[in-house]
Amino acid sequence: MTADATPALAASQPDAVRKPGRRPGRAGPSSGVPLVDAAALRTGDRTARTALGRRIVAAFEESGGMRVINHGIAPTLADGAFAAARRFFAQPPDRLEALGTNRWGRGFLALRTNRKPGYAPDVREAFDLGLDIPADDPRVLAGKPLHAPNHWPDDPTFRHAVEGYFQAVRDFGAALQDSLALGLGLPEDRFRPLYRTPLSTMRLLHYPNPDGTPAPGEFAMAPHTDFGAYTFLLQDATGGLEHEGADGAWHALDPIDGSLLVFLGDLMAWWSGGRFKALRHRVVGVPGRARVSIPVFYNPDFDAELAWPTAPDGEAAGTRASMACGSYILAQARDRAALLAG
Ligand SMILES: O=C(O)CCC(=O)C(=O)O
Numbered sequence: 001m002t003a004d005a006t007p008a009l010a011a012s013q014p015d016a017v018r019k020p021g022r023r024p025g026r027a028g029p030s031s032g033v034p035l036v037d038a039a040a041l042r043t044g045d046r047t048a049r050t051a052l053g054r055r056i057v058a059a060f061e062e063s064g065g066m067r068v069i070n071h072g073i074a075p076t077l078a079d080g081a082f083a084a085a086r087r088f089f090a091q092p093p094d095r096l097e098a099l100g101t102n103r104w105g106r107g108f109l110a111l112r113t114n115r116k117p118g119y120a121p122d123v124r125e126a127f128d129l130g131l132d133i134p135a136d137d138p139r140v141l142a143g144k145p146l147h148a149p150n151h152w153p154d155d156p157t158f159r160h161a162v163e164g165y166f167q168a169v170r171d172f173g174a175a176l177q178d179s180l181a182l183g184l185g186l187p188e189d190r191f192r193p194l195y196r197t198p199l200s201t202m203r204l205l206h207y208p209n210p211d212g213t214p215a216p217g218e219f220a221m222a223p224h225t226d227f228g229a230y231t232f233l234l235q236d237a238t239g240g241l242e243h244e245g246a247d248g249a250w251h252a253l254d255p256i257d258g259s260l261l262v263f264l265g266d267l268m269a270w271w272s273g274g275r276f277k278a279l280r281h282r283v284v285g286v287p288g289r290a291r292v293s294i295p296v297f298y299n300p301d302f303d304a305e306l307a308w309p310t311a312p313d314g315e316a317a318g319t320r321a322s323m324a325c326g327s328y329i330l331a332q333a334r335d336r337a338a339l340l341a342g
């Protein structure tokens with residue numbers, strides 16, 4: 001079994017490893033992850049954008065996540081990304097294997113090649129990509145971590161669909177930072193210098209889940225929080241995604257047509273000095289039903305120095321020493337690798 005070969009920043013932080021191999025139970029109804037209408041991100045005046053920002057701050061403080069409607073990502077782009085993912089995973093195994101991860105961890109990952117410490121390998125396959133930096137770029141040549149070329153299939157339609165959606169989600173991420181700044185009582189452009197080339201990866205996920213899988217003790221994706229700042233996730237209508245509520249119980253995050261899930265990862269919890277929560281989640285298989293989901297992991301620039309800004313009224317006072325975004329993420333990846341090896 002190979003260790004986690006995915007790009008480090010897309011990988012996930014182990015949870016407390018409390019219940020290794022525990023059988024997925026039945027989740028209760030969704031609770032605590034609010035539905036937020038983000039139309040004001042694009043059309044609102046400053047007052048409306050500030051009100052939205054406050055709503056987002058409250059969601060991040062209370063649950064570390066939200067379900068966003070009117071996010072501005074064109075449905076045709078989302079549909080195109082889903083169609084590309086379905087076509088991709090329908091290819092014969094030898095074609096998929098030929099698209100296996102390149103030396104930078106970008107490409108196809110087979111079932112059960114990725115696991116979280118304390119759990120059996122996840123029963124999912126994936127196609128991982130990130131910002132596409134050519135192999136002859138000086139940063140790649142110099143071995144700068146997390147700077148890499150993608151491993152594209154020889155299919156321009158696939159690439160076009162995937163890149164179009166990836167860009168639209170990054171545009172949403174940028175707009176979200178402006179709104180968050182307003183919600184924190186900061187100038188609207190306060191976070192912009194930290195997101196000039198946002199360190200982002202994207203993952204097409206397929207949970208084939210025929211009858212009999214996952215086996216007892218296996219998860220489609222084991223419980224975890226994500227490493228980075230934000231996860232922006234689209235899921236199909238299958239269901240199976242759950243989050244851990246403040247009550248410690250698992251609650252279904254049932255698909256809502258056209259909505260985008262936003263999860264905060266460990267980086268935001270750390271950067272905000274614990275003000276914001278990271279949302280712990282997992283995927284349980286729905287027997288006999290395949291599932292496709294598409295997370296985008298959105299982060300500040302690799303070299304961005306992260307010190308939580310202080311608002312004029314002191315509301316968002318910094319509590320932590322600063323650290324470069326890339327260093328934080330690499331440290332997380334190292335911790336996880338050590339846990340897997342140990
Ligand atoms: O498939 C999903 O809905 C969740 C994916 C996920 O949690 C991850 O890739 O970190």
Ligand SMILES: [Fe+2]
Nearest residue numbers: 012225226281
């Ligand atoms: Fe995740």
